Amino acid sequence: MRAIASVIAGFGILILSAVAAFAQPVDGGLWHQPAGSDMMASIEWFDAYTLWFIVPITIFVMILLLIVMVKFNAKANPEPSKTSHNTFIEVVWTVVPIVVLIAIAVPSFELLDNQFDPGEEPTVTVKAVGQTWYWDFEYQDESEISFSSNMLQEEDRAEAGKEDKQAYPRLLAVDNELVVPVGETIRVLVTADAEGVIHNFAMPAFGLKMDAIPGRTNETWFKANKEGIYYGQCSELCGINHAFMPIGIRVVSRAQFDAWQTAAADDLEAANNELVASTADSKNLKLAENAQSAQ
Numbered sequence: 001m002r003a004i005a006s007v008i009a010g011f012g013i014l015i016l017s018a019v020a021a022f023a024q025p026v027d028g029g030l031w032h033q034p035a036g037s038d039m040m041a042s043i044e045w046f047d048a049y050t051l052w053f054i055v056p057i058t059i060f061v062m063i064l065l066l067i068v069m070v071k072f073n074a075k076a077n078p079e080p081s082k083t084s085h086n087t088f089i090e091v092v093w094t095v096v097p098i099v100v101l102i103a104i105a106v107p108s109f110e111l112l113d114n115q116f117d118p119g120e121e122p123t124v125t126v127k128a129v130g131q132t133w134y135w136d137f138e139y140q141d142e143s144e145i146s147f148s149s150n151m152l153q154e155e156d157r158a159e160a161g162k163e164d165k166q167a168y169p170r171l172l173a174v175d176n177e178l179v180v181p182v183g184e185t186i187r188v189l190v191t192a193d194a195e196g197v198i199h200n201f202a203m204p205a206f207g208l209k210m211d212a213i214p215g216r217t218n219e220t221w222f223k224a225n226k227e228g229i230y231y232g233q234c235s236e237l238c239g240i241n242h243a244f245m246p247i248g249i250r251v252v253s254r255a256q257f258d259a260w261q262t263a264a265a266d267d268l269e270a271a272n273n274e275l276v277a278s279t280a281d282s283k284n285l286k287l288a289e290n291a292q293s294a295q
Helices: 002-019 038-071 087-116 154-160 254-264 268-294
Strands: 124-130 135-139 146-149 178-181 186-192 199-203 208-212 218-222 228-234 246-252
Touching (some): 124 178, 124 208, 208 218, 246 254
Parallel strands (some): 124 186
Antiparallel strands (some): 135 146
């Protein structure tokens, strides 16, 4: 059953991957965003796995309802049955739900445990602070890099070098992305401004979702398995600009991250501009190679 569910999940991912070059919502999407981490892949598997229980149960209940409405309504069955109990049916409706719940609970507990325990020490720790209505990021290391991340305004696209709306979509792109290395465990300490309201740090492609509560620090983690730009949003209704509080995470190679971190310690804007330019150059080179191959 796990193999069949994995095939279904993979098919959904394949469809979305064909229409989405970056981890972001797509029009007409019927499944999750393409998984950007093993954790999200596990969540997708569990989602498909539970469908094998939900769909048959739903169909079975609908059939029972139809039988009852047609066969046992007052017109078709004027004299109702006097049956008080049925031992076999009572055993079945007790045992079957127990088996189903156990089959769902075992993998769900394993998944829940993995969400809180990465199994290894993180290489990067970042503090994410929800403000009204933007995010502050603070790297918890000797670099002491900290910055605010606001939604990218349309009039600032050209200056930021982010005119490509496929890579930097409207209402999701930010002026300063959180930069992390690929294939490494990233610890995120999530909180909110002491005088603010509750927010939620959510990144669908990583299966990441954690409340940002004033006066309290929650811990979560992720490990991106592919370079790129990933988008999420605040997922807790937090006020008038709740819908304009995106999260952008730029996943790069370790070499790129080290270079960015060194440069950002002195000049964050210059370091970010260099990363944006290198990403654009890589994309243009890839397009050029594809064009040559086609010729």
